[in-house]
Each structure stands twice: as C-alpha cells, then as structure tokens.
Amino acid sequence: MWRRSFLKIILATPLGRLIAGIAASLATATAIYLDISHIDMRKPQRISGVEVFLPYPKLRGTVSVEEALANRRSVREYRDEPITLEELGQLLWAAYGISETRYGLRTAPSAGAQYPLEVYAVVGEWGVAAGDGYLAAGVYHYEPHRHSLTLRKSGDFRRELYRAALDQRWVLEAPVSIVFTAVFARTTRVYGERGRLRYVPMDLGHAAQNVYLQATALGLGTVAVGAFYDEDVAEILGLSEEETPLYIMPVGKPAAYYKLSERELVQYYERRRR
Template sequence: MRRRSFIKFLLSTPLGRLISGLLFTGAAAGVLYLDLQKTDVRRSEGALKAILLPYPKLSGLVSVEEALANRRSIRDYTEEPLTLEELSQLLWAAYGVSETRYGLRTAPSAGAQYPLELYALVGTNGVKTDKGYLAPGIYHYDPHSHSITLLKQGDFREDLYYAALEQRWVLTAPVSLIFTAVYSRTVRVYGERGRVRYVPMDLGHAGQNVYLQATALGLGTVAVGAFNDEEVARILGLSERETPLYIMPVGRPASRYKLSEKELIDYIEKHRRR
C-alpha cells in the first residue's frame, strides 16, 4: 500500500481519528503535537481543523505614543516562547476585523479589497498554551473567525532561514508572521496601479501594525523583504495566484530600547539651535 493511501486509510480508522484528535487537543503529555516530522496535513482527510484563538484585547498598558517611541527593528531574541494570547493579539493587530458591519480590518486597504493573506510559521516550543505548546507548523489566519488552521506540520524555520538568504533572526525567532498577496483582488478594481502602488501600501499599513503591537506586548520584530520568492511559496504551499511579500520574525528581545522624553527633547533642542 502506498504511503499516502495508507495514511488516508489510517485516519479513517478509530485509532487514526484518535491520533488526529490528539494533535489538536493536547491530550498526549500535555502538548499539542505528537510527531515533529514535516507533513502537509492538507492532504489528510479531516486534518484541517480551525484552532480558535483567544479573543483580541481592545485595551493595553502601553499607549500609542509609547509604542511609536520605542518601536525598533529587533533581530536578537531570547529562547522564550510566545504565548497563544500574544500570537492571537499580533494576528488581530496585523489584519484582524475591527468593524463588525462589513468586516473591515485593522489595516486600511484600497477599496477594501484586502489582498493580503497572513500565515504564522511556528517553531518547536514556539508558542505556549495552557496545555503545553502549539504544534510546530505553518498556520493560516482567518480574521473573521479569529482562528488559525494548521496547513503543514513540522518545524520549518530552517527551511525559511535558507529561503531568506540565511538571515539568522528568521531561524532563531519562535514565530515568523508571513504576509502574502493575492494581487488579483486589487488589480480587478484598480488595474496595474493596484499591483505597483496599492498592494505595497496595504502591506506597509499591516506591517506597522505588527511592529506597534509587538512593542506594546514587550516583543520585538523586524520586517524581512530579502528572500527567494519561489522557495517561500514552496514552503507555504502557495498557489500561483498568491505571492509572498514579507517575513516578520517575532520574539522576546534580548535587549530592550527605551526612549525617554528628556532624550527626545534634548535631541530636538540640539537641532533647533543649528
């Protein structure tokens, strides 16, 4: 029996359904995964199961002004994982729903076409939950149900690291958010201007949201645009209509930047005297 046929048969049995259930419930040793082998779970029957994220919080301890002042591109992270709540908040801030009549998002989009898609590449022990750790793998974010779906199981950080021209922070971050674009959504309304002007603007808006939310949560991130498009598309399993645009590793900063009002005033005064 061929391997794929065997897996399909196994998942149809009671034992297979139990194993599939353990993948998401965390019943095995208090974790959310059983096998670290890289697999495309989209090819397995019944494997696409949404994980409902904690509800987004609409208030925090850090003001917009503080987040703007202390936002930096962070490339050095500790080994600590993110929490599921932090991942939830980052995904919502990046591209979640902030208006409930039409489902408008936290980031503006030309003509409300929303060409971007958002993925989370989670490393081994990269996201801590109440029951252990989120299964390592590639997840797709659904903003309307505020949930993620595991598309490919396994720790793909090393693959992404090589695709991103061996930028170390892509390898060491516990999670990388990856933005892609379906250009046709915007191009059908605005033509080629949508491709060269409006979609990049949409990406900038969403990327800055990630920066500011990460800062407010005490996390760090950096926008990575240097990578092999074809390799990243292969890792994510994208169709031809979808193009990768941004990789944003996220982790706990090894050192924190903090701007004081005095430093800012002194800087401004020095340049006023020139």
C-alpha cells in the same frame, strides 16, 4: 450461445435499446468522473487542517500609541523563550484582524476594501506556549473572520524559511515568523496595474506597521524581512499560483529592550534648534 441470442433479442426491442442507452450514459459519466489525468498533482493542493481558535483580542493595553511609536525598533536578537498563544493572536489581529463588525473591515486600511493580503504563522517547536503545553509546530493560515489558525503543514519549517531568507539567522532563531502574502488579482481587478505597483504595497506597509506597534506594546520584537527567494517561501507555505509572498516578520522576546524617554527626545530637538 443461447444467452447471446437472448441478449440480442432483448436489445432489439425499444425497451432494450433504452436500457442500453442508459447503461452507456452511466458508464461514460463514471469514466469522466474518475478521469483525473488533467489534474496537475505537482501543484500545491490546499487542504483543510486542524483549526485553532485564538483567544479573543484585547482592545485595551498598558502601552500608549505614543509609547509604542517611540520605542518601536527593528529587533533581530531574541531570547530563547516562547511567546504565548494570546500574544500571537493579538499580533495577528493587529496585522489584519476585524475592527468593524457590520462589514467585516480590518485593522489595516485597504484600497477599495479589497483586502489582498493573507497572513500566515510559521510556528517553531516549543515556539508558542498554550495552556499547559505548546502549539504544535507547523505552518498556519490566519482566518480573520473567525480569529483562528488553520494548520496547513505540520512540522518545524523555520530552518527551511531561514534558508529561503538568505540565511538571515533571526528567521531561524525567532519562535514564530508571521508571513504576509498577496493575491494581487483582488486589487488589480478594480484598479488595474496601479493596484499591483502601488495599492498592494501600501496595504502591506499598513499591516506590517501594525505588527511592529503591537509587538512593541506587548514587550516583543520583530523585524520586516523582504530579502528571500519567492518560490522557496511559496513552497514552504504551500501557496497557490495566484498568491505571492511579500514579507517575513520573525517575532520573539527581545534580547535587549529599547526605551526612549521624553527628556532624551527634548534634548535631541533642543540641540538642533540652536
């Protein structure tokens, strides 16, 4: 009882009122800090994962641009073999990597240099050979300015991606799928709806063709897949609400290679010039 009386006397003094006010403020601040009821835990949360530095891109190859253009095909049959980490890195660099070091411009042109695209790699079990082992299966995000992969989700998600892509088996059988997404707001904030309807699709076309040509130059094959359930692919990749999946490009070693000769091409034209 005497303790309560003593506490009342202390709180009645100016110093006591000051201490009580500070305590109340701290309690309120703590309550606000700990209150997470407003957070939607069902919404995918972006988390930092393991970062894999890719081998530096090569700027010279053994296949000319003309040869790559001539022999580019949509490939849907792959050998049961992995690609290498170096090949994966080269493909990602070709897709959306850095090609100018003052401003960090990319290998693919973009309207207003807004770069709305994001690039992911869905890596299967034993899909990418790295040194004496393999890159862990999982969903990776490509970081263009570091030329690295950041692990977003562990595990082999090829079967889930295959189901989301209307059971197109090349998505299941390829060791890796490169997936393009877009944050439309980066472009629409400058160009409005024209950015959504025209400029972002143009950006995607440039980047996807880069993957086609680089794959051909590396002796690999790919195909652009646009038929899939957007929400399912977004869930697999763990995308935020502002990000939309646009293309899936499975990549692997072709079951058969296409080779066009100059003679075949000349004969084709001559037959049509008669």
